[in-house]
Structures are given as structure tokens and as C-alpha cells.
Amino acid sequence: MSKDRIDKVLSHEGYGTRRDVKRLLHTAEVLVNGTRITDPGFHTDIDSDEISIDGEIISIAKNIYLMMNKPQDVVCANKDGLHATVFSMLDEQYQSGYALENLHLIGRLDIDTEGLLIFTTDGKLTHRLISPKSNCPKTYFVRLEKALTDNDKKDYSEKMDAGFEVPPEDNEDAFTCLPAKIEYTEKDDEVKLTIVEGKYHQVKRMFRALGNKVVYLKRVSMSGIKLDESLEPGEYRKLTQDEVNTLLSF
Numbered sequence: 001m002s003k004d005r006i007d008k009v010l011s012h013e014g015y016g017t018r019r020d021v022k023r024l025l026h027t028a029e030v031l032v033n034g035t036r037i038t039d040p041g042f043h044t045d046i047d048s049d050e051i052s053i054d055g056e057i058i059s060i061a062k063n064i065y066l067m068m069n070k071p072q073d074v075v076c077a078n079k080d081g082l083h084a085t086v087f088s089m090l091d092e093q094y095q096s097g098y099a100l101e102n103l104h105l106i107g108r109l110d111i112d113t114e115g116l117l118i119f120t121t122d123g124k125l126t127h128r129l130i131s132p133k134s135n136c137p138k139t140y141f142v143r144l145e146k147a148l149t150d151n152d153k154k155d156y157s158e159k160m161d162a163g164f165e166v167p168p169e170d171n172e173d174a175f176t177c178l179p180a181k182i183e184y185t186e187k188d189d190e191v192k193l194t195i196v197e198g199k200y201h202q203v204k205r206m207f208r209a210l211g212n213k214v215v216y217l218k219r220v221s222m223s224g225i226k227l228d229e230s231l232e233p234g235e236y237r238k239l240t241q242d243e244v245n246t247l248l249s250f
Contacts, residue, residue, distance in 0.1 A: 003043045003044065003045050003046075004043065004044065004046060005040065005041055005042065005043060005044075006021070006025070006030070006032070006037055006039075006040060006041075006042045006043070006044050006051075007021040007022060007025075007040035007041070009044060009046060009051070009060060010024065010030075012098040012101065012102075013058060013060065013098065014096075015053075018040065021040060022040045024053075025037060025038045025039070025040055026038055028053055028054050029052075029053070029054050029055070030051070030052070030053050031050075031051070031052045031053075032044050032049050032050070032051050033049055033050055034050075046060040046062070047062070063120060063121045063122040064094070064099060064102075064103060064119065064120060064121045064238075065118070065119070065120050065122070065238065065239040065243070065244050065247070066090075066094070066118070066119040066120070066236050066237070066238055066239065067116065067117070067118055067119075067225065067227070067228060067231070067236060067237055067238075067239055067243070068086060068089070068116075068117040068118075068119065068231070068234075068235070068236035069114070069115065069116070069117075069227060069228070069231040069232065069233050069234065069235055069236070070086055070109055070113070070114055070115055070116075070117045070233070070234075071114060071233035071234045072111070072112050072113070072114055072233075073111060073112070074086055074089070074111065074234070075111050076105055076108035076109055076117070083111065086105070086117060086119075087103070089234055089236070090103075090119075090236070094119075098121070099121065102121035102123075103119055103120070103121050104119070104120065104121070104123075104126065105117060105118065105119055106118045106119075106120060106125070106126050106129050106130065106222070106223075107129075107130060107136075107138070107198055107222065109219060110201065110217075112217070113217045113218065113219065114217070114218040114219075114233060115140075115141075115217075115218040115219035115220055115227055116219045116220060116221060116222055116225070116226075116227040117219075117236075118222065118223075118225065118239075118247075119236075125247060125248065128250075129223055129247070129250065130198065132197070134250075135178075135196040136196060136198075136222065136223050136250070137194050137195070137196055137221075137222070137223065137224075138194065138195055138196075138198070138219060138221070138222045138223075139192055139193070139194040139219070139220050139221040139222070140192065140193050140194075140195075140203050140217055140218065140219050140220065141190070141192055141216075141217070141218045141220050142190065142191050142192070142193055142203060142207070142214055142216070142217055143189060143190050143214070143215050143216035143217075144189045144190070144191065144207060144212050144213065144214060144215065145189075145212060145213040145214075145215050146189070146211075146212050146213070147187075147188035147189040148184070148188045148189065148191075149188075153184055155210075156182055156191075156210060157182055159210065160179065160180045160181065160182045160193075161179055162179060163176055163177050163178050163179045163180075164176065164177060164206075164209065164210075165209065166199075166202075166205045166206055166209045167205070167208075167209060169200065169201060169205055170200070172199070172200040172201075175199060177195070177197065177199075177202070177206055178195070178196055178197055180193060180194060180195045180196070180206070181193070181194040182194075192220070193206075203217060204217070223246070223247055223250045224246040224247070224250060225239070225243050225246060225247060
């Protein structure tokens with residue numbers, strides 16, 4: 001159940017400011033489940049109530065869930081004076097009204113990092129997933145500057161299994177990373193890494209602490225949602241209902 005004031009709901013749907021909606025409630029026939037409403041503070045359940053204005057039923061925007069394959073050289077921000085932003089890559093319908101006011105990211109990616117981004121208007125879900133206590137898994141494809149020997153792989157695995165000290169960077173303090181999962185591929189300079197934290201530049205800092213350097217980074221999954229590889233960099237789509245359910249059940 002998602003209840004909100006009728007003036008807030010109608011304002012989000014493009015019927016003007018809350019003051020405009022207050023006037024509308026007295027000049028038009030606004031019905032909720034067939035009952036005339038004039039009180040702007042009336043709470044309506046947008047998931048189940050039928051709202052009509054002068055006999056026309058309106059469709060209330062539910063929560064939005066989008067997946068994007070973020071390209072490099074694009075920043076995870078609403079506005080930026082120097083670079084394109086991921087929000088500027090969305091269609092106009094997501095840059096106005098309800099979406100403009102409420103759409104945000106669940107976690108960010110650095111400007112040079114590619115891959116899975118999730119946009120939503122579901123603030124409760126976002127708060128839960130980005131909480132340090134959530135242990136939300138995030139998997140990255142990583143290309144390293146130095147190819148790994150068998151001894152390197154053994155050393156990396158042991159340290160990832162236990163967690164290890166990561167030095168400070170910029171204004172960020174040193175920290176001991178939680179245990180992480182590393183998977184090796186057919187190429188000795190490519191791995192997959194799954195972490196359950198979201199520290200500043202964490203993946204890059206972890207490999208730097210191990211004496212290596214990340215030269216390419218792409219997030220391929222988060223909270224059980226896998227990047228749709230059919231999406232070209234910069235493309236996006238709505239999450240399927242199964243994907244939404246996966247997020248909501250995490």
C-alpha cells in the first residue's frame with residue numbers, strides 16, 4: 001500500500017503546484033473511488049484507488065525501475081557542467097513531472113566505469129540496498145594491468161577470502177575490506193570480483209593494494225540483477241516484473 005496526499009499525487013501528475021491542485025479540487029469534480037474529494041490533505045492509495053477528474057480516469061505513475069548499460073565518459077549525476085550525465089541520456093518522459101522529481105540511482109559508477117546502473121523512484125528500496133548493513137552483492141568484470149601467475153591467483157584468493165587492509169585515497173580513510181569473491185577467467189589479466197560494500201573507488205583500491213592496477217572496469221550485476229548484454233552502452237530498458245521482484249525481495 002502506498003498512500004499519499006491527493007494534492008501531492010495530482011501535482012506529480014502534472015496538474016500544477018499544490019496550490020493549483022487545491023483550486024482544482026474545488027472547481028472540478030475530483031473523485032476517489034466514486035467519492036468527491038475537496039480536501040487537499042486526503043490520503044489516497046495510488047496502487048488501488050481509482051481517481052477521476054471530471055469523469056476522466058487518470059493513470060497514476062507507479063514506481064519506475066530502469067536498467068542502463070552505462071558508457072564511459074558519462075557521469076552519474078543530474079547535472080554536470082563538463083560531461084554528459086546518465087540522466088541526460090533518458091527519454092523526455094523521464095525528465096519531467098513525477099520522474100524528474102523522484103528518479104534516482106541505486107549506487108553510482110565512476111566516470112571511467114561501464115555497466116549496470118539501476119534507476120528508480122522507489123526511495124525505500126534504495127535506502128535498504130545502499131545501507132552498509134545490506135551486504136548488497138555487486139559483481140564487476142575487471143581487466144588488470146599485470147597478468148596473474150598461479151602464485152598471484154593463490155595469493156589474491158586467500159586475501160579476498162579473509163578481507164585485507166586497503167590504503168587511504170584522496171580524502172577517504174583506509175579500511176579493511178569485507179571478504180570478497182574473485183573468479184578467474186581464461187585470460188590471466190581478467191577476473192570477476194564480487195564485493196558487498198560500496199567504498200570510494202573500492203575495486204580499484206583493492207587491486208592497487210594487491211600491487212596491480214585496474215585498466216578496465218564494468219559492473220555486470222547487482223542485488224541479483226544481471227546486466228542485459230543486449231543493451232549497447234548508453235541504452236536502457238524497464239526492468240521486467242521478475243527483476244523488480246528480485247530487487248524487492250533482496
